Amino acid sequence: MQVTSSVREPLVTGGKTIKDVTNDIARHVEGKPTKGWLLAVAVSLGVLTIGALALVATLWEGIGMWGLNKTVGWAWDITNFVWWVGIGHAGTLISAVLLLFRQKWRTSINRAAEAMTIFAVICAAQFPIIHMGRPWLGAYWALPLPNTYGSLWVNFNSPLLWDVFAISTYFTVSLVFWYIGLIPDFATIRDRAKGLRKVIYGALSFGWDGAAKTWMRYETVSLILAGLATPLVLSVHTIVSFDFATSVIPGWHTTIFPPYFVAGAIFSGFAMVLTLMIITRKVYKLEDYVTMTHIELMNIVIIITGSIVGIAYITEFFIAWYSGVAAEQYAFINRATGPYWWAYWSMMTCNVISPQLFWFKKIRTSIVATFILSIVVNIGMWFERFVIIVTSLHRDYLPSSWAMFYPTMYDVGVYLFTFGLFFTLFFLFAKFFPVINMAEVKSVLKSSSEKVNK
Amino acid sequence: MERDKNFVLGVFDDEDVLLNAVKEVRSSGVKIHEVYSPFPVHGLDEVLGYRRSRxxxxxxxxxxxxxxxxxxxxxxxxxxxxxxxxxxxxxxxxxxxxxxxxxxxxxxxxxxxxxxxxxxSDLKPYKIPRIFDLRSTDDKHIMAIDLAYNDGAEDKIKEVLKSSGASEVNNKSFE
Structure with missing residues (x-):
C-alpha cells in the first residue's frame, strides 16, 4: 500500500501522470538527434581521437613516453585510475544503498548514475592495462590462466591481483544490475515503436511483458543485487586503497585508507552525478523529474562525505606526528610544504573548504553554484590521488634517489582519451537509452505527484 | 473451449483500484490468468496468491x-x-x-x-512476447482472464470486472 504524506515534498513535480512519464522520457529516444547532441558527440569523439594518438604512441613506444622515472613509478596513470573508479562509486551507492534504505528519490537519477558507473569503470580499467606496457600479454599476468611456465600462477598475496578481481566483478555486477533495470523500459519503447526500432528494442527488452509474476521476481532480483552490490562497492575501493595501504611507503602505510578512500569515492562520484545531471535535466527539460530536492539531497551527501574526507586528512597528519616515525612525519610535512605544496593546497581547498559552502541553503539550492562546486570537487579529488601517489614516492628512502615527476604530453593525452571515451559513451547512452527509469518513477508517482494527491 | 486463446481483459488506471479488484475478482470465484503492469505494484503478488520467489x-x-x-x-x-x-x-x-x-x-x-x-521468467533476446494490450507497458494495468478456465462465463466475468472498477472491459483472442 502506498503511504501518502502531506508533509513531504513531491518527488516528481508538475503534476505528471503516468502517461506523461512515458512521453517525457521516451520522446528523447524516439526523436531525431538534435544539432546540440551531434555537436556534443563530435566534440567528445574529437577528444577521443586526439587522446587515441597519445595512446597509440604509448603502446608503440612503451610507457617510457610518460613522465615516470625510477623513483616515481606510479603517477598520472594510477591517479587517473583511482579517480575514475572513485567516480563510479556514486552510481552503485544511489542504486543499491539508497534502494536498501528505501530512499524513493533515487528513482529519477539511478539510471544515469549507474550508466556513469559503468563508463567510469571502463575508463579506469584503461590505466592499469596500459601501464602493464604490453597489454596484449597482460591476461597472463593478471588472470590465473594455465601457461607453459609450469603453470606459474598469479600471486594471490598481492593487492594488485585482488584489484583485478574486485574491478572486474564490480563492472560485471553493475552492468547486470543496470541492464535488469533497463529491460522494462526497453519494453515500453518497443511497444510504442514500429519497424526496425521495434525489432532492436524488442531484442533488447528480452520479451518482457510486465506480468505480475515477472515483476515479483524482478523486485526480488533487484533487492538481492542491491544487497550484493552494497558490500561490493565498499570492497572495491577498500581493495583499491590496499594497493597503497599494504605497502611500506611513508604516506601510504595507513590503516585509515579503506574508509577514507570509500568516503572520497562517494564524494567525487556524487559531484560527477551532479555535473552530468544538471546538464542532462537542462538539455532534456527534465526539471520536473530531477528537482531541486534531488540536487539539495545530493549536495548534503557531498557535505557529509567531504567532511569525512577532511577529517581523514587531519587524522593522517595527527597520526604521522603522534607515531613518532621520522619518515612518516617527513612525508606529511613534505606534502604540505615541499615542492608539491601547490597540489596539496589545491586538494585542501577543493575538498575540505569548498564543500562546506553547501551549509548555506542559498548555495545548496543554486544550480550555478552546485554545478561549479561539483567540478571543483572533482578537481580536488584528482589532486588528492596525485598528492597521495606522487608526493609519497618522489622522496625515496635514499636521498640520492629523490626526484620530481613532470607529466609529458602523452600522460595528458591518455587522460584525455578516457575523457573522450567517457563522454562519447554517456552521450550515446543519453540518446538511445531512456535516461530516467520510467517504470520506477511511475511506481513512486502516486505517493509523490501533486496532481494525484489533490 | 480451447485453453489459452480467448481472454477477457479488464483495464485499470490506478494501482490501488487494481489491488482491490484482484481481491474482488478472486473472491467471486473467477480465476485470473495474469495481471500485466507498466511498473511493479507492491502487494500484487500477495493478492494474486503467488508464492514467494525462491x-x-x-x-x-x-x-x-x-x-x-x-x-x-x-x-x-x-x-x-x-x-x-x-x-x-x-x-x-x-x-x-x-x-x-x-x-x-x-x-x-x-x-x-x-x-x-x-x-x-523466460526472458531472452529472440522472444516475441504475447502482448494483451500495448498500453500495459505504458500507463494501464491489464487483468487477463482465460475464458477456458472459467467455463466461458463471459457475462459474469465482465460484470465482476466492471463493478470492481475496471475502466474498460475488452475481449482478446489469439490464433
Whole structure:
C-alpha cells in the first residue's frame, strides 16, 4: 500500500501522470538527434581521437613516453585510475544503498548514475592495462590462466591481483544490475515503436511483458543485487586503497585508507552525478523529474562525505606526528610544504573548504553554484590521488634517489582519451537509452505527484 | 473451449483500484490468468496468491559455490600446484585469500541468480512476447482472464470486472 504524506515534498513535480512519464522520457529516444547532441558527440569523439594518438604512441613506444622515472613509478596513470573508479562509486551507492534504505528519490537519477558507473569503470580499467606496457600479454599476468611456465600462477598475496578481481566483478555486477533495470523500459519503447526500432528494442527488452509474476521476481532480483552490490562497492575501493595501504611507503602505510578512500569515492562520484545531471535535466527539460530536492539531497551527501574526507586528512597528519616515525612525519610535512605544496593546497581547498559552502541553503539550492562546486570537487579529488601517489614516492628512502615527476604530453593525452571515451559513451547512452527509469518513477508517482494527491 | 486463446481483459488506471479488484475478482470465484503492469505494484503478488520467489535461495547457493571455487582455486595454485615463498608468508595463507574469495562469491551469486531469473521468467533476446494490450507497458494495468478456465462465463466475468472498477472491459483472442 502506498503511504501518502502531506508533509513531504513531491518527488516528481508538475503534476505528471503516468502517461506523461512515458512521453517525457521516451520522446528523447524516439526523436531525431538534435544539432546540440551531434555537436556534443563530435566534440567528445574529437577528444577521443586526439587522446587515441597519445595512446597509440604509448603502446608503440612503451610507457617510457610518460613522465615516470625510477623513483616515481606510479603517477598520472594510477591517479587517473583511482579517480575514475572513485567516480563510479556514486552510481552503485544511489542504486543499491539508497534502494536498501528505501530512499524513493533515487528513482529519477539511478539510471544515469549507474550508466556513469559503468563508463567510469571502463575508463579506469584503461590505466592499469596500459601501464602493464604490453597489454596484449597482460591476461597472463593478471588472470590465473594455465601457461607453459609450469603453470606459474598469479600471486594471490598481492593487492594488485585482488584489484583485478574486485574491478572486474564490480563492472560485471553493475552492468547486470543496470541492464535488469533497463529491460522494462526497453519494453515500453518497443511497444510504442514500429519497424526496425521495434525489432532492436524488442531484442533488447528480452520479451518482457510486465506480468505480475515477472515483476515479483524482478523486485526480488533487484533487492538481492542491491544487497550484493552494497558490500561490493565498499570492497572495491577498500581493495583499491590496499594497493597503497599494504605497502611500506611513508604516506601510504595507513590503516585509515579503506574508509577514507570509500568516503572520497562517494564524494567525487556524487559531484560527477551532479555535473552530468544538471546538464542532462537542462538539455532534456527534465526539471520536473530531477528537482531541486534531488540536487539539495545530493549536495548534503557531498557535505557529509567531504567532511569525512577532511577529517581523514587531519587524522593522517595527527597520526604521522603522534607515531613518532621520522619518515612518516617527513612525508606529511613534505606534502604540505615541499615542492608539491601547490597540489596539496589545491586538494585542501577543493575538498575540505569548498564543500562546506553547501551549509548555506542559498548555495545548496543554486544550480550555478552546485554545478561549479561539483567540478571543483572533482578537481580536488584528482589532486588528492596525485598528492597521495606522487608526493609519497618522489622522496625515496635514499636521498640520492629523490626526484620530481613532470607529466609529458602523452600522460595528458591518455587522460584525455578516457575523457573522450567517457563522454562519447554517456552521450550515446543519453540518446538511445531512456535516461530516467520510467517504470520506477511511475511506481513512486502516486505517493509523490501533486496532481494525484489533490 | 480451447485453453489459452480467448481472454477477457479488464483495464485499470490506478494501482490501488487494481489491488482491490484482484481481491474482488478472486473472491467471486473467477480465476485470473495474469495481471500485466507498466511498473511493479507492491502487494500484487500477495493478492494474486503467488508464492514467494525462491530466487534468494538460488543466489545463496551460487554464492556458496563461488566461495568454494575461489578458495579451492587459491589453495590449489598457491599451496599445492606451485608453492612459492612470497615475503616469507605461509603457502596456504588464508587472510590474503579473503578478498578474492569475497569477490567471486558476489560475482557468482549475482550472475547465477540473474541467469535463474532469466530462465524462470523466460526472458531472452529472440522472444516475441504475447502482448494483451500495448498500453500495459505504458500507463494501464491489464487483468487477463482465460475464458477456458472459467467455463466461458463471459457475462459474469465482465460484470465482476466492471463493478470492481475496471475502466474498460475488452475481449482478446489469439490464433
Amino acid at each position: 530466487l534468494p535461495i538460488a543466489a545463496f547457493l551460487f554464492g556458496m559455490l563461488g566461495t568454494t571455487l575461489a578458495l579451492l582455486m587459491q589453495f590449489y595454485m598457491m599451496k599445492w600446484d606451485w608453492p612459492m615463498i612470497i615475503g616469507g608468508k605461509d603457502f596456504g595463507n588464508f587472510p590474503t585469500m579473503v578478498p578474492v574469495g569475497f569477490e567471486l562469491t558476489v560475482l557468482l551469486a549475482a550472475l547465477g541468480m540473474v541467469a535463474v531469473f532469466m530462465v524462470s
